[in-house]
Amino acid sequence: MPSRSCANLLDLVSQSADFPSPTRPITPRLPRVMTVAGIISDFGDADPTGAPGISDGGCDSPVPRERRIIVTNQLPIRAHRDPATLQWRFAWDKDALSLQLRAGFPPDAEVIHVGTLRPPSSDPEAAVEPADQEEVAQILYDQFRCVPVFLHREVQSRYYHGFCKHYLWPLFHYMLPVSPAVRGGVRFDRSLWQAYVSANKAFADKVTEVLNTDEDYVWIHDYHLMVLPTFLRRRFNRVKLGFFLHSPFPSSEIYRTLPVRDEILRALLNCDLIGFHTFDYARHFLSCCSRMLGIDYESKRGYIGLEYYGRTVSIKILPVGIDMGQLGTVIRSPEAGDKIQDLMEQFQDRTVLLGVDDMDMFKGISLKFLAMGQLLADHPEWRGRAVLVQITNPARSKGKDVQEVHDEMHMVASKINSQFGMPGYDPIILIDRPVPTYEKVAYYAVAECCVVNAVRDGMNLVPYEYTVCRQGSPALESAPKKSMIVVSEFIGCSPSLSGAIRVNPWNVDAVADAMNLATKMPEAEKQMRHEKHFKYVSSHDVAYWARSFDQDLQRACRDHFQKRCWGIGFGLGFRVVALGPNFRKLSVEHIVSAYRRTSSRLILLDYDGTMMPQASVNKAPSDEVISVLNSLCSDPKNVVFVVSGRGKDSLSKWLGPVENLGIAAEHGYFTRWSRDYPWETHLLPADVDWKEIAEPVMRLYMETTDGSSIEHKESALVWHHQDADPDFGSCQAKELLDHLENVLANEPVVVKRGQHIVEVKPQGISKGMVVESLISTMSSKGKPVDFVLCVGDDRSDEDMFESIMTSVNNPALPAIAEVFACTVGKKPSRAKYYLDDTTDVIKMLQGLASAPIRPSKPLSLQVSFEG
Secondary structure: OOOOOHHHHHHHHHHOOOOOOOOOOOOOOOOOOOOOOOEEEOOOOOOOOOOOOOOOOOOOOOOOOOEEEEEEEEOOEEEEEOOOOOOEEEEEOOOOHHHHHHHHOOOOOEEEEEEEOOOOOOOOOOOOOHHHHHHHHHHHHHHHOEEEOOOOHHHHHHHHHHHHHHHHHHHHOOOOOOOOOOOOOOOOOHHHHHHHHHHHHHHHHHHHHHOOOOOEEEEEEOHHHOOHHHHHHHHOOOOEEEEEOOOOOOOHHHHOOOOOHHHHHHHHOOOOEEEEOOHHHHHHHHHHHHHHHOOOEEEEOOEEEEEEOOEEEEEEEOOOOOOHHHHHHHHOOHHHHHHHHHHHHHOOOOEEEEEEEEOOOOOOHHHHHHHHHHHHHHOHHHOOOEEEEEEEEOOOOOOHHHHHHHHHHHHHHHHHHHHHOEOOEOOEEEEOOOOOHHHHHHHHHHOOEEEEOOOOEOOOOHHHHHHHHHHHOHHHOOOOOOOEEEEEOOEOOHHHOOOOEEEOOOOHHHHHHHHHHHHHOOHHHHHHHHHHHHHHHHHOOHHHHHHHHHHHHHHHOOOHHHOEEEEEOOHHHOEEEEEOOOOEEOOHHHHHHHHHHOOOEEEEEOOEOOOEOOOOOOOOOOHHHHHHHHHHHOOOOEEEEEEOOOOHHHHHHHHOOOOOOEEEEHHHOEEEOOOOOOOEEOOOOOOOOHHHHHHHHHHHHHHHOOOOEEEEOOOOEEEEOOOOOHHHHHHHHHHHHHHHHHHOOOOOEEEEEEOOEEEEEEOOOOHHHHHHHHHHHHHHOOOOOOEEEEEEOOHHHHHHHHHHHHHHOOOOOOOOOEEEEEEEOOOOOOOOEEEOOHHHHHHHHHHHHOOOOOOOOOOOOOOOOOO
């Protein structure tokens, strides 16, 4: 049985006895030429989309081409099996977004599609037999540049219909699985999650077969493949990886109920670029990263990015568009023209309102019918004149929930038709069958108003298609261009339709009023709104969307080969640490060797997070820490300082057993050379009247921000919000920073915002100042420093690292032979070295302390920090 631990999920496919292997073994490469009996392409050897043909010799072109690997749940291919000959036939699905987006790529780019093969619409249960899969894969690759992923039937069912459609998809649309009996909902089932991971691994196997990490860009689409980035990043640390979510991303209050929430978030963060339709969806994702992973985002020059272990994960917000060319071709087709004429005759002297929706629980079809009934009840003048035509696309999933929606829709329609209908007139015309594109286009062209009132939807391109059809239909060329849209405020296209009438779909009365307003609006205003919509839709088509995403993906990946990468973590917790080319782990043997060769050493150590773990409740040093500090301080060649932001009283108490240890407290505001020396201040006693101004302001924010607190230092005041709500605490910190900067503008202080803090302290105080003073004073006393070790873990320690580099490059000071600036943890830093954790720091210090001590004249220095 497979392990229930997520740490083993990457190897689940090979270990699980519940699921047979979802894909065939990986072959070294796909052959370029093969004649396959029994498989026929409708396009012969030519690829109508411009994919490269097959050379006579079956060899790859010697010139490398730019490639885009598009990974979707389903390939943009229509499959059909002749029932008489049992031969498979394939053709491009021109309505598929993953095919249309190719228009946004460079003309010379080769596009490869990876995904499952959609079963024929005439036989949804049909599947390619295992014996034919290799042959089918070959013809699809050779003639369509498509790489099919063949999943075992049971895995496919559990992955798609189980986890994706009956758990993940409802959750992302704000439906919690409170009870399995409600709308066919499914509670979390780990076997379904394991099937989801298995399927994603199968996709990774297929991408691996065709991927060239040096040249190729991989673009993954939608919630079906959200853990795929981890599989690819684990195999190829520098893979150029983008992801676009076509569904809503729920608020953190909804998303946090997902038992595998961290695994999915970390998988998405293994991408270089993550795309969303709207700012709301992106904001929810960023909030989840902040609340659940402690990762904050930054906005720089218009780009939003998350720093994740040295990698910058970019966030893109851009709604998808439609294929203007493909839709225009359908509009101008004879079939569409004939259908438009028929509909104009059928609905002569009537006002047509149109709805086009998928058959699912979130499209609000029944609510739309109720609004139509309310319109007729409130406005009798529309009876016999207004008609709502509702086209329902076939359901993408199956189950009790779909059947319930279907039954409810028909029941409500029948009730309203019986109440307001009359001979020759039904107020609701329900078209519950597959409708070809040309027929939809005809209905778009004749409809006076389009009503889209989904209760929750990712994007929904129906209003865009409606606008284009009202603009470009040849049958309406002589008529003024006008259109009206009633759109739900809970769908992705709503923000971009500034001329639409936005409604709350749950408010049936408001939707009815909007439908009445849309049809009675003056013609001039209808035309003005239509022009505004058409201008946006025509300029933000699918090619614009794909080109913009592709350009941002290239920008996000441009420094991939300028950093060194390490893979860390197990299972779906895997991530890549990307650091500078000269950044490396500090070798104990290397530093001990330099330590022995030198005679005037300066050792600077941070306290919290460096010698004591941040998570430790008891901050007093262990006997081990006291012992190693005593050993280092007993060497007359050493000057050892603990440089911390903590107050002097706490540090004096904890580090009192170390007689010769120097301490710089409150970031260097208070210092003492050893236990027997008095505390000195960096500056002459300063006026601290500013505290009387700052403290009331901080107290106000503390009282209004649950979980925040104020820390009083002799030299500073600090407002902490680590235990507050992440979003509210961050918002309050920004407000407090602005407030303090205004009221303290004329005071000799600086206001800084750090990690979960806002601090007010005197000007000129920093850990970097301690470094400069020590190095300068030791040089002036005739003991120039020839060895510096500086270890720290947080932002304030970066000031020390920067000051060390400044001192090294200062020609007025003697050259320092050995410099070791070291940060704790693998992360971006000005330091050249890193150690993994506090345990490594203590081991390194013990290595130095055990180095042989040779007799030497003690360093007799008293460091003064007075101005």
